[in-house]
Amino acid sequence: MQNLSLLSQTERNRIELDKQAAYTVWKVKNAKAGYEAFAELSNNISDDDDRDLFERAVSKYKVQMGVK
Known part of the structure; x- marks a missing residue:
């Protein structure tokens, strides 16, 4: 496990964007x-x-969750 607070602001932002994409597709x-x-x-x-x-994350999660 990695401590997210040790990541750069850029990496934390990318993780947040990925989470937002997954949640929006859901x-x-x-x-x-x-x-x-x-x-x-x-x-x-x-x-x-x-x-x-x-x-790209939205596209990935649409496929994973079966959303067209």
Whole structure:
């Protein structure tokens, strides 16, 4: 196990984006949010690399959770 507080701010941010992607896909799958939630979150990410990471994570979790 790794202490997350020892990671750089960039790495902590990437972990947070991955968690947000997983949670948003879960919410869509369970009808707690609509598909527009993906665009809303993505549009709020100003850094292009972070936005790309978030969108790749969303794609990954859509496949894992069976969301189209």
